[in-house]
Amino acid sequence: xxxxxxxxxxxxxxxxxxxxxxxxxxxxxxxxxxxxxxxxxxxxxxxxxxxxxxxxxxxxxxxxxxxxxxxxxxxxxxxxxxxxxxxxxxxxxxxxxxxxxxxxxxxxxxxxxxxxxxxxxxxxxxxxxxxxxxxxxxxxxxxxxxxxxxxxxxxxxxxx
Numbered sequence: 002x003x004x005x006x007x008x009x010x011x012x013x014x015x016x017x018x019x020x021x022x023x024x025x026x027x028x029x030x031x032x033x034x035x036x037x038x039x040x041x042x043x044x045x046x047x048x049x050x051x052x053x054x055x056x057x058x059x060x061x062x063x064x065x066x067x068x069x070x071x072x073x074x075x076x077x078x079x080x081x082x083x084x085x086x087x088x089x090x091x092x093x094x095x096x097x098x099x100x101x102x103x104x105x106x107x108x109x110x111x112x113x114x115x116x117x118x119x120x121x122x123x124x125x126x127x128x129x130x131x132x133x134x135x136x137x138x139x140x141x142x143x144x145x146x147x148x149x150x151x152x153x154x155x156x157x158x159x160x161x
Contacts, residue, residue: 016091017104018112038110041103041157043140046147052097057083085118102160110158117153124149 003012003026010021018025041049060083061076087095093104093112105121107113113121128135128148135148144156 013091017093018091020091023112039159040145041098041101041139041159042145043137045101045103045159046098046139046145046157049095049097049101049103052100053084053095054097056096081119081122084122085115088121089113089115089118098157103157104160105155105157108154108156113153113155117155121149121153121155124152127152 003016004010005012005019005022005024005026007024008019008022010019012020012026016026057080061079064071064075064079065073084095088098088105089112091112092099093106098104105113105118107117125135125147128138131148137147139145139147139150139157142151144150146156150156
């Protein structure tokens with residue numbers, strides 16, 4: 002646990018920002034996007050996506066099996082809520098990204114809001130509708146951003 006120097010709230014050891022007031026808990030060089038930052042590349046992000054797909058599919062499969070009609074609605078909302086809540090939480094990552102030691106931040110290295118995480122999630126649909134080219138952009142852009150990251154003004158970085 003890490004105590005916030007501003008408000009005194011006890012935060013999880015992995016938190017970069019105070020879960021209560023938002024004050025940075027880590028040194029700025031660790032939390033900010035600057036020279037020397039390692040961005041999450043295409044293949045490591047693809048592996049994180051696979052982990053997330055397995056987690057969400059297992060959870061939603063159980064819901065579908067037990068509720069049928071309602072299950073299909075929950076699958077849609079479940080994946081969106083999973084990703085938006087996780088990336089806007091103090092973890093700043095889904096389980097897949099966390100397993101790969103990556104976090105989602107804004108362009109200055111700060112955590113993103115639920116609204117931005119939601120926009121990023123739905124922008125992934127545009128990445129998919131371009132025959133996946135929106136995702137493949139992450140292999141070629143300077144900051145390893147997919148189309149959805151560019152739209153949401155986010156980056157995926159590897160934590161130090």
